[in-house]
Amino acid sequence: xxxxxxxxxxxxxLAHCVTKQSVAIDxxxxxxxxxxxxxxxGLREVARMLEMTPVELDAVATFYxxxxxxxxxxxxxxxxxxISCWVMxxxxxxxxxxxxxxxxxxxxxxxxxxxxxPVSCLGACERAPAMMVNDDLYxxxxxxxxxxxxxxxx
Amino acid sequence: xxxxxxxxxxxxxxxxSLKEYxxxxxxxxVRKALAMSPQDVQNxxxxxxxxxxxxxxxxxxxxWSFVPMGKDAPRPKYLVVNxxxxxxxxxxxxxLLEGDPHQIIEGVITSAYAIEAEQAFIFIRWAYKLAAxxxxxxxxxxxxxxxxxxxxxGSGFNLDLRIHVSAGRYICGEETALLNALEGKRAxxxxxxxxxxxxxxxxxxxxxxxxxxxANIPHIVNNGPEWFKSLSTSPDGGxxxxxxxxxxxxxxxxxxxxxxxxxxxxxxxxxxxxDGYTFRGLLPGGASTDFLVAEHLDVKMDFDSVMKAGxxxxxxxxxxxxxxxxxxxxxxxxxxxxxxxxxxxxxxCREGLPWIEKLLRAIENGEGEPGDIELLAQQCKLLxxxxxxxxxxxxxxxxxxxxxxxxxxxxxxxxxxxxxPWTKAQTG
Numbered sequence: 282x283x284x285x286x287x288x289x290x291x292x293x294x295l296a297h298c299v300t301k302q303s304v305a306i307d308x309x310x311x312x313x314x315x316x317x318x319x320x321x322x323g324l325r326e327v328a329r330m331l332e333m334t335p336v337e338l339d340a341v342a343t344f345y346x347x348x349x350x351x352x353x354x355x356x357x358x359x360x361x362x363x364i365s366c367w368v369m370x371x372x373x374x375x376x377x378x379x380x381x382x383x384x385x386x387x388x389x390x391x392x393x394x395x396x397x398x399p400v401s402c403l404g405a406c407e408r409a410p411a412m413m414v415n416d417d418l419y420x421x422x423x424x425x426x427x428x429x430x431x432x433x434x435x
Numbered sequence: 436x437x438x439x440x441x442x443x444x445x446x447x448x449x450x451x452s453l454k455e456y457x458x459x460x461x462x463x464x465v466r467k468a469l470a471m472s473p474q475d476v477q478n479x480x481x482x483x484x485x486x487x488x489x490x491x492x493x494x495x496x497x498x499w500s501f502v503p504m505g506k507d508a509p510r511p512k513y514l515v516v517n518x519x520x521x522x523x524x525x526x527x528x529x530x531l532l533e534g535d536p537h538q539i540i541e542g543v544i545t546s547a548y549a550i551e552a553e554q555a556f557i558f559i560r561w562a563y564k565l566a567a568x569x570x571x572x573x574x575x576x577x578x579x580x581x582x583x584x585x586x587x588x589g590s591g592f593n594l595d596l597r598i599h600v601s602a603g604r605y606i607c608g609e610e611t612a613l614l615n616a617l618e619g620k621r622a623x624x625x626x627x628x629x630x631x632x633x634x635x636x637x638x639x640x641x642x643x644x645x646x647x648x649x650a651n652i653p654h655i656v657n658n659g660p661e662w663f664k665s666l667s668t669s670p671d672g673g674x675x676x677x678x679x680x681x682x683x684x685x686x687x688x689x690x691x692x693x694x695x696x697x698x699x700x701x702x703x704x705x706x707x708x709x710d711g712y713t714f715r716g717l718l719p720g721g722a723s724t725d726f727l728v729a730e731h732l733d734v735k736m737d738f739d740s741v742m743k744a745g746x747x748x749x750x751x752x753x754x755x756x757x758x759x760x761x762x763x764x765x766x767x768x769x770x771x772x773x774x775x776x777x778x779x780x781x782x783x784c785r786e787g788l789p790w791i792e793k794l795l796r797a798i799e800n801g802e803g804e805p806g807d808i809e810l811l812a813q814q815c816k817l818l819x820x821x822x823x824x825x826x827x828x829x830x831x832x833x834x835x836x837x838x839x840x841x842x843x844x845x846x847x848x849x850x851x852x853x854x855x856p857w858t859k860a861q862t863g
Binding site: 299300302303304305306307309311329331340342343344345346347348355359362363365366368369400401403405406407408409412414417418 | 482520521522523524525526528529558559561562566599600601602604615617618620621622624631637678679680681682687688722753754755756757760764765768769771772776778779811830
């Protein structure tokens with residue numbers, strides 16, 4: 282069930298759109314902001330508001346890396362695995378996360394605290410290796426820094 | 436003023452507010468442009484030899500000239516800033532977007548006026564959270580001070596500017612794919628022709644320009660084409676935000692005259708290789724460019740010079756390959772990226788990139804077979820320009836074809852010896 286707040290925000294976008302479909306990505310971003318991911322139910326409601334079929338909207342949703350169509354943890358860790366971060370050594374960060382939280386790319390901790398995902402070049406190459414946790418960018422990151430960084434995210 | 440793009444940027448501090456930006460000379464180009472005809476503004480930009488900073492280097496004035504003008508032109512026309520920077524190794528637009536948002540907005544207004552556009556978008560990538568926040572704040576200030584909205588500074592020119600945050604995919608940086616994303620669709624590229632200038636967003640005339648390109652417009656209009664050309668040591672005008680990443684002493688970005696050499700960037704600005712590492716090669720302009728090696732160190736980093744050396748300047752942010760990093764692993768990492776980011780629309784890219792990635796993985800793991808290098812070389816031709824819908828696949832094979840050319844012996848060693856000579860260095 283989409284909350285009133287979410288529906289209002291989507292309607293605000295619809296108010297100045299050229300076509301209803303053109304709001305699709307903004308609408309999905311809004312749902313994701315509030316619920317952490319986009320469920321089938323949420324998708325169907327947004328599709329109704331945009332006068333699209335659920336399949337049409339899902340085709341859009343599944344194209345984009347940051348529309349999550351599966352539940353994620355309270356916090357999403359994105360470790361950049363593109364070239365400069367690979368050269369500078371992003372693997373130790375992954376080893377730290379596997380050792381201390383038991384998660385690899387695509388996995389969520391048992392307590393639903395963290396989901397770990399790869400991310401393509403974050404545009405922080407001069408501070409490689411880089412990662413984001415939710416909206417926050419960190420770099421350069423060493424395994425020694427990970428404990429202090431992740432402590433903030435309960 | 437030899438560093439127009441970065442003069443207002445104060446690392447670690449908040450960007451200039453609108454009032455501070457005006458005091459530093461900001462928004463003058465808007466006043467100047469509004470007192471001329473749109474065509475006159477276009478002529479200034481054309482005469483300056485500004486070439487697109489997104490990677491392709493297409494002359495900006497020429498791009499704008501294809502937009503139909505005058506009262507019979509289709510409307511509304513659109514100006515879109517491509518702030519979807521996601522080319523691996525590239526981090527220059529982030530610096531401009533975070534550091535001086537009003538410079539981008541001023542560039543938007545002046546450029547939109549030049550092509551008679553009434554609607555503008557800044558298409559910014561998902562990951563650039565800080566930049567999006569700062570741009571939103573700056574846009575709000577610009578509306579408050581009548582630089583945006585109806586009847587800008589009493590001129591009769593109207594312009595609405597919205598910020599669209601992408602939901603994340605590299606291909607959104609391809610201009611026609613970007614337009615599809617703005618229309619709420621899957622970001623697959625469109626066939627060209629028709630070109631966006633004639634039939635773009637919602638079928639209307641649209642210009643898509645890179646953020647760094649747009650940032651140059653206010654300075655060109657303020658100071659004129661001759662000034663802009665005088666900043667560079669090449670036929671291409673202006674300064675360029677160059678960058679270096681990899682095992683160098685001082686990775687970073689610097690605004691310099693267009694045409695500095697590879698060596699100057701690598702040794703003078705990036706401080707040379709870290710102790711214990713030696714130089715083997717670099718990609719001059721992001722992941723989708725061909726390797727340059729030691730014999731190219733004195734090549735000038737401008738579009739034509741790098742092309743003559745067999746590569747592309749692309750985004751001008753260099754990625755360095757050092758002697759302790761496996762070239763096969765390096766190229767494999769790049770092809771993992773390109774394969775992941777392929778939109779899937781056309782066959783050579785959709786089928787060819789996974790095949791390339793699989794071959795490279797095998798070679799890297801010591802499971803390569805004789806004939807694999809020839810197969811990879813053949814794929815480079817099959818995924819080349821003209822065979823695909825967009826430039827992703829042709830870009831993807833640039834580092835591969837040049838790695839085969841310059842580091843063939845390393846590839847052959849993996850196949851012959853059935854292991855990676857650099858394995859120990861990787862697992863650290």
